[in-house]
Amino acid sequence: MPALGQVLLDALKTHGAGEIFGIPGDFVLPFCRMIEDSATLPFYTLSHEPAVGFAADAAARFHGGLSVAVVTWGAGALNLVNATAGAYAERVPLVVISGAPGLHERASGWQLHHMARTLDTQMRIFTEITCAQANLLDPSAAAAEIARVLRAAREYSLPVYLELPRDLVTAGAASVTPLPPRRADPEALAECAGEILARLAAAKQPVMLVDVELRRYGVERAAAALARRLGLPVVTTFMGRGLLSQGPDVIAGTYLGAAGQPAITRLVEDSDTPLLLGVILSDTNFAVSERKIDMRRAILATNREVRIGHHVYPDVPLADLLDALLARAAPAQRAGQQFPPPRYAHGLAADAAPLTPSDIACAVNDLFAAHGPMPIACDMGDCLFTAMEIANSRLVAPGYYAGMGYGVPAGLGVAVATGERPLILVGDGAFQMTGFELGNCRRYGWDPIVIVFNNASWEMLRVFQPESRFNDLDDWGFARLAEALGGRGMRATTRAELAAALAEAHATRGRFCLVEAMLPRGTTSDTLARFVAGFKAARLRLANDG
Ligand SMILES: Cc1ncc(Cc2csc(CCOP(=O)(O)OP(=O)(O)O)c2C)c(N)n1
Numbered sequence: 001m002p003a004l005g006q007v008l009l010d011a012l013k014t015h016g017a018g019e020i021f022g023i024p025g026d027f028v029l030p031f032c033r034m035i036e037d038s039a040t041l042p043f044y045t046l047s048h049e050p051a052v053g054f055a056a057d058a059a060a061r062f063h064g065g066l067s068v069a070v071v072t073w074g075a076g077a078l079n080l081v082n083a084t085a086g087a088y089a090e091r092v093p094l095v096v097i098s099g100a101p102g103l104h105e106r107a108s109g110w111q112l113h114h115m116a117r118t119l120d121t122q123m124r125i126f127t128e129i130t131c132a133q134a135n136l137l138d139p140s141a142a143a144a145e146i147a148r149v150l151r152a153a154r155e156y157s158l159p160v161y162l163e164l165p166r167d168l169v170t171a172g173a174a175s176v177t178p179l180p181p182r183r184a185d186p187e188a189l190a191e192c193a194g195e196i197l198a199r200l201a202a203a204k205q206p207v208m209l210v211d212v213e214l215r216r217y218g219v220e221r222a223a224a225a226l227a228r229r230l231g232l233p234v235v236t237t238f239m240g241r242g243l244l245s246q247g248p249d250v251i252a253g254t255y256l257g258a259a260g261q262p263a264i265t266r267l268v269e270d271s272d273t274p275l276l277l278g279v280i281l282s283d284t285n286f287a288v289s290e291r292k293i294d295m296r297r298a299i300l301a302t303n304r305e306v307r308i309g310h311h312v313y314p315d316v317p318l319a320d321l322l323d324a325l326l327a328r329a330a331p332a333q334r335a336g337q338q339f340p341p342p343r344y345a346h347g348l349a350a351d352a353a354p355l356t357p358s359d360i361a362c363a364v365n366d367l368f369a370a371h372g373p374m375p376i377a378c379d380m381g382d383c384l385f386t387a388m389e390i391a392n393s394r395l396v397a398p399g400y401y402a403g404m405g406y407g408v409p410a411g412l413g414v415a416v417a418t419g420e421r422p423l424i425l426v427g428d429g430a431f432q433m434t435g436f437e438l439g440n441c442r443r444y445g446w447d448p449i450v451i452v453f454n455n456a457s458w459e460m461l462r463v464f465q466p467e468s469r470f471n472d473l474d475d476w477g478f479a480r481l482a483e484a485l486g487g488r489g490m491r492a493t494t495r496a497e498l499a500a501a502l503a504e505a506h507a508t509r510g511r512f513c514l515v516e517a518m519l520p521r522g523t524t525s526d527t528l529a530r531f532v533a534g535f536k537a538a539r540l541r542l543a544n545d546g
C-alpha cells in the first residue's frame with residue numbers, strides 16, 4: 001500500500017490543488033520531507049504562517065481551485081487561524097494541513113510542546129473556521145476521510161482542515177477515490193428555475209448583482225450568457241469587482257451605494273427584482289446603500305441555496321442553477337440597457353505636485369496602457385479603495401474580511417498561481433506586518449512590483465477618528481529596506497518621480513521592485529472619501545430612523 005502522506009499528496013493534486021505553501025516544524029517534518037522528495041506539488045516555504053495562509057488563499061482565488069497550507073502543530077497552525085478565517089469569510093477553498101503528535105505521544109499523558117490546552121484544542125479551533133475536518137489517526141479510514149473533506153472544500157468553496165500525526169506519514173493507506181459532486185435535486189431545481197424566470201419575466205426593472213462566488217465556482221461565463229439572454233444589466237459588488245471581465249457588454253458597473261455612480265446605485269436600489277448571484281450580504285458590499293435592497297422581492301443564490309422572498313430551495317449549487325436557467329430561459333423581449341464603460345483616469349501630469357492615492361491609480365493606468373495589465377494583489381487600507389480606480393479586473397484583496405497583511409504574501413501567491421509578474425498595492429501599516437516576506441523573492445525568482453502607500457499613518461482609521469494620535473506612524477524608509485531584502489527600492493514624492501519610478505520598476509526584471517509613494521497625511525483616494533461620506537450618511541440615516 002502507498003504511504004499515507006503520498007496518498008494525501010496525490011489526492012490534493014487529483015482534487016485540483018496547484019501548489020503547497022508552508023513552514024515546517026518537528027510535528028510536520030516527515031510530511032514536509034515527503035512533499036519535497038515526491039515533488040507531487042510545488043512546495044514554497046515563507047517566513048511566517050499568516051503569509052503562508054494569505055499566499056495560498058490568493059493562489060486558490062487565481063487558479064479557481066484548492067490551494068494548500070502545511071504547518072506544524074500548535075505554534076504554527078494557530079498562527080494560521082486569521083488567514084483561515086479570512087478565507088472562510090471570502091469563500092476560498094484553502095486546505096489547511098497540520099502535522100500533529102504521533103500516536104505514541106498522544107498516549108504519553110504528557111503536556112506536549114506546542115500544546116495550548118488539550119490534544120484536541122486545535123481541532124476545535126479550526127472546526128469553527130472550516131467547513132470540514134478530519135484527524136487522520138486511522139490509516140485504514142484515511143482515504144474515505146480525505147475524499148469527504150476535499151469534496152467539501154470544492155463544493156462549498158470554503159477552507160477545510162486535516163491533521164496528520166507525524167508517525168503515520170509513512171503508514172500504508174489506500175489511495176483516495178474522489179467522491180462524485182452532489183447535484184441539486186432535479187425536481188427542486190426545475191421548480192426553482194421556473195419560479196425565478198417567471199419573476200424576472202414579470203419584472204419591470206430586474207438587475208443581476210454578482211459577487212465572488214461566481215469566480216469561486218467558475219460560472220462567470222454562464223452568468224454573462226444568462227444576462228444577455230434575459231437582457232439583464234449586470235452590476236458587481238465591491239468585493240466582486242472585476243467579475244465577468246470577459247463580458248464587458250453586460251457589465252454596467254460596480255455597486256458602491258452612496259459612494260458609487262448614481263446611475264448604478266439607482267439600477268440596484270430601485271430594482272423590483274434584484275437577482276443576486278453568489279452575493280455575500282456583507283456590510284462592505286451594502287453598508288453604504290442609500291436604500292436597502294428589498295429582500296422580499298430579491299432572489300439570492302449563494303452558499304448552495306436559493307432564497308426567494310421568504311422561502312428557500314436548499315442544496316442548489318450555483319452551477320446547477322445557472323445551467324437550469326439557461327436551459328429554460330427564452331430570449332427576453334427586453335432590450336439590454338447599454339451603459340457607458342466605467343471611466344478610469346489616465347495621463348498623469350509628470351510634475352512636481354505632491355502625490356495623492358488617486359495619482360497612483362492614474363500612474364498605474366498609464367503603466368498598464370503602455371505595457372498591458374498585471375494581476376493585482378491588494379492589501380486592506382486606502383490602497384484597496386484606490387484599486388477601484390485602476391482599470392484592471394484581475395485583483396485579489398480581503399474586500400470583505402478586511403484583514404491587513406494580505407497584500408505582499410498574496411502577491412507571492414499570485415506569482416505562483418499565474419506565472420506572471422504581479423503588482424502589489426499595500427499601505428505602510430500593512431507592510432509593517434508582512435512586507436518582509438519579500439525577502440523570499442530572490443530564492444524563488446519572484447519579481448513583483450510593489451507600491452507602498454507611505455503616509456506614515458493608519459490613515460483609514462484617522463478618517464474615522466482623526467483625534468487619535470496613535471494613528472501617527474513613523475517613516476520606516478521602505479525603499480532603503482528593499483535593497484537589504486534583495487530587491488530594488490525607489491522613493492517618489494512627486495508625480496514626476498512616481499511615473500519615473502514605475503517605468504524604472506517595470507523595466508527591471510529578476511528582482512522585486514518597491515516603489516515607496518510618499519503621501520502627505522490626510523490625503524485619501526477619491527473613492528475612500530466618497531465611501532467615508534456615504535458610510536457616515538448611512539449611519540446618520542440609521543440613527544434618525546431609530
Ligand atoms: C490585521 C488587522 N489589524 C488591524 C486592522 C484595523 C485597520 C484597518 S485599516 C488600518 C490602517 C491601515 O494602515 P495602512 O498604512 O496599511 O493603510 P492606510 O490606511 O491607507 O494608511 C487598520 C490598523 C485590520 N483591518 N487588520
Ligand SMILES: [Mg+2]
Pocket residue numbers: 381427428429453454455456457458459
Ligand atoms: Mg498608511
